[in-house]
Amino acid sequence: MKSDKKRIGVFVCHCGINIAGTVNIPEVVKRLKEQADVIEVIDHQYCCSDPGQNLIKETIKEKKLDSVVVACCSPTLHEPTFRKTVSSVGINPYNCEIANIREQCSWVTDDKEKATDKATKIIKTIIKKVEHDEPLTPITIPVTRKALVIGAGVAGIQTALDIATAGYPVILLDKNPSIGGHMSQLSETFPTLDCSQCILTPKMVEAKQHPNITLMTYSEIESISGYLGNFKVKVRQKAKYVDWDKCTGCDVCVDKCPKKTPDEFNHGLTQRKAIYKMFPQAVPNRVVIDAPNCLYLEKGACRLCEKHCPFGAIKFDDQDQITELEVGALVMATGYELLDKQMLGSYGFGKLKNVVDGLQFERILSASGPFMGEVKRPSDGKIPEKVVFVQCAGSRDPENAMAYCSKICCMYTAKQAILYKHRVHHGEPIIFYIDVRTGGKGFEEFYKRATDEGVLYIRGKVSKIFEKGDKVIVWGADTLTGKKIEVEADLVVLSTAMKPAATKEFAQLLKLTQDEYGWFTEAHPKLRPVETLAGGFFLAGACQGPKDIPEAVAQSSGAASKVIGLFTSDTLEHLPVIAGVNEDMCSGCGICIDVCPYKARELVTTEDGKKRTVKVIEVLCEGCGACSAACPVGAAQQKNFKDQQIQDMVKGGLE
Amino acid sequence: MLELIESLQEIKKDIELLSGQTLSDCYQCGECTAGCPTAFAMEPVPSQAIRLLQLGKFNEVLNSTGIWLCASCNVCGERCPRGVDYGKIADALRTIVLRNKLTHLTLEKIDKQFISDAPQQAFIAAFRKYTT
Amino acid sequence: MKQIAYYPGCTLYTKSKNLDLCARETAQILGVELKELETWNCCGAIYSTVQDDLANQVAPIRNLIEAQKISNKLVTLCAACYNVLKRSNHNLFLPENDIYRRRMMNFLDTEYDGKTETVHYLEVLKNDIGFENLKTKVKTNLDGLKVASYYGCLMLRPSDELNFDDPDNPTMMDDMFAALGAEPVEFPFKGECCGGYVLVDKPDVATRCSQTILESIVDAGADCVATTCPLCQYNIDNQQKLMSKQFNLPVFYFTQLLGLALNVDQKILNLDNHYIDPKPLLKQKGLLK
Amino acid sequence: MENFEPKIIGFICKWCTSAGADLAGTSRMKYPPNMIPITVFCSSRIDPQYILWAFKNGADGVFMGGCHPNDCHYQDGNYKTMKRIPILKNLLKELGIEPERLRLAWISASEADKFKKTITEFTESIKKLGPLSINDK
The missing domain is CATH 3.50.50.60 (FAD/NAD(P)-binding domain)
Incomplete structure (x- = not known):
């Protein structure tokens, strides 16, 4: 191994007078040259300009630098710029760091002497950090380009159609025997008074016939595992007691069925039969038997439907079916x-x-x-x-x-x-x-x-x-x-x-967060309204909060476009500033596992089977570093925010 | 023209303190008035009284007949969507008047036959609510 | 025999003896002794909601402390007493009223942990005796008597402090009458206000409140009304003389009908103490000779 | 003592407090320049040991800034901080360090004014407390 001493170059930006007006830059350069263990310190009027960037590139080549500190404005502005600059000449972008001496220094004080001191110290903290920065590569995750939409009201249908039309397969799931949701119950819609069924039914049929859409009605989520791009979902399709491949929806059985019960679709205003179709335009146009109300299934006598079905479609020995799906993204459209x-x-x-x-x-x-x-x-x-x-x-x-x-x-x-x-x-x-x-x-x-x-x-x-x-x-x-x-x-x-229609148990099953009333919470109320904090889960329609039809449809298309965006590549990149585990130090205590908000850590036995240790599921780690702070032995270390680095930064800020 | 705020902020503080209610919580839905058994005789009705208080028209409410008609049945407080209990506000308003030594009810006003007929409970309650 | 502390309150010793005596007697029959507090004072008749009104809470709390000598429960019959005693205790022992509580205990020079539970006699009948059990004790079945159970305000609201029954749809008294064989009558004004103490200041307003309730009861087809509060009783019974419509509808205390079903002595039932004479109705229904 | 310029380390989270500090800068608000910010992804990354480390290495005060409860970018990182800091404060007392030398505040990305006021006030309070005595030894 070569000397692990880093070859660091520091570039101090004047930002016109924005920084130089308050901070004595020549003095900063002088002090850094004297006090810091760096190869080169150079100042420039505007580091972000082309000449500025060229200067950085040239200096890197000339001085054989392997790490760069740019002291300039907030990293939110030009960190990507400079990381791109350095990587164009072969430096790992994560070995370039920004010292914010404008927003958090020159702009917030008038005292030139103190500003100069503060700027020097801020730069020193970043130099200390860079000293131990590792080269990092974004993590690549494979993506299963197939979506699952839960809830087939107008929001779910729209989401499924948009994703399917973009060319990706979609599974559209609903707990009821038919898709359509609440919109299928409405008479006319405001403010145009067009008939709800008239505008919804074509969409329902389109969803049924779309080659990229698979309908799974009368189904519920049983369990879910995996992560963004790679979910495994178990679905329970409830026993229908009717063979849907044989049933044509002719309703002969419905006419013959002697057992009546309040009709959910009409909210109890009328009665339906024990074998029933949700409503005349149901999609799929099929009947199911509601077991608790069926005279044969409950009391062992009747079988009139079976007797009269022209197609032999009645199947009293039907069982719940469990299907395991592999999908890359899920859209919640569970409604209200x-x-x-x-x-x-x-x-x-x-x-x-x-x-x-x-x-x-x-x-x-x-x-x-x-x-x-x-x-x-x-x-x-x-x-x-x-x-x-x-x-x-x-x-x-x-x-x-x-x-x-x-x-x-x-x-x-x-x-x-x-x-x-x-x-x-x-x-x-x-x-x-x-x-x-x-x-x-x-x-x-x-x-x-x-x-x-x-x-x-x-x-x-x-x-x-x-x-x-x-x-x-x-x-x-x-x-x-x-x-x-x-x-x-x-x-x-x-x-x-x-x-909200989604229960607390359902949200917990999917590990989604709800607000105090049970509406799903979005990642950001203004800027990320269709995403959730859980990667790969998106929100469509009224499951997020009260919405009318146009809003629900608009949000559904938004959620669909997020899914489509995710599916444009068969892999995706994940931030590499994640936590790792030093297996030699890890005692397998598991404290970090409870602390991790993303369930990104799990207890495993080492390959030789000798001890327990913790493994990081890299794609789930978002890099908050809570585990690193919690680990009692220092085995959990966030990459490029290691204990050593933060302690050195503290020293740099106090020298 | 309605002249706002009678610069009696002290009174507002008293009303809120004595009633434990926050006047600004009321959004004037009127459910209190809708359910009040004596609102037919009240002037102003509960929701209007709260509105007047919000506008700072304290004297107008303190001098009104409406506040004496509350029977403390608590329908308003029970159903208010904002948790504002007008019954408590009425109690506070009456207390302010009574503590200024302005009694609302005197014995002479009451019919003698009625005194011998009616239950004690009625008089104790009435004297609690109507006298200094 | 099981003893439970009992608080009659002002009016039960005077104008509403029938409410009081019937309760003591029926309890005795059902195996519970309502043991009157050794000393007691007026509860205050109406709960003061004025936040700094500590003085008004002293009296009810003293009664609750006194009850501790007998039991952790204190039975009341009058809805107003029930309301005041229960609310005083509830509110005084809220954590935010710590200072008030300490001041009160200093003043009373005693320790009290808030453990006296105020219960209404109806709750004793339901929970301690049980309506099923009560059914077996009935001597005179009230079959054919349509009773409108009028609860009024004070037993139901504020529901979060009293927690007596569903404030919009109470059924406890109806269930008791069903156990006695009577036919409970549904009407939408079970918890509407009779006008209460407004009677003293503005009799016309209070009377109109009571009249609305009576109209609803008559519409529902009831033969009579049952009440739990002397003031409700007065407003609904006696004030019929001032109403613009004549109802001629007898108004009982619930304990009188309970007494009737358990064959309590007529002297105790005290059926003469009513403005609308209930005897003709009871005779007509074959419940009274 | 009059010319005492306290050394303060500020651990601030990237998403809220650092963004709030940036906004204070963009709005040209002025506050004492004593605090040297160290930006981490989340306040929950800060092991209480770092705070002790800062005091040991000469800091007179340590500031911790995170997102408001419920606003954490990492779901509940700030709740972890919320629990850790009071415990550490008790410990500081035992070590002879005034607990007031450690300040925790929730400052959102839009609360530039709160950032300015908090830092100003904190710096002043450390000035009043004087240099951390363990640093003299």
């Missing part, structure tokens, strides 16, 4: 649910038949809904003459329910009131609201349309809803006049708060 009934006690929700939530009213309005698009009320099928809409039912309510604004309710309530008025011309829609929030294209105009078409807006929150005879009495207030208001309504629609 509406708030639980229990949380709205004073509104009688869940107790009073004629108090429904927004999605139930969507079904009532829907042409394929329980009343075929005629507006009737659930209790007696009467046409409601007066419908009260209650906004912020559980939203903006930190004391009793959700603190946040659910964002979509102002618009969908206006829409529902307009649609009601279209169906029942003489009907009276009344909306109780706190604020009408119309931030969106065409939204304010749509609100105006609602008032134009005869919707009465009352500014005040409702306190109590109860039944009196066959009427539903609503106690509200008009805060603008200060009057308490009592309305005798026929039907009440609560704009209940949105809440």
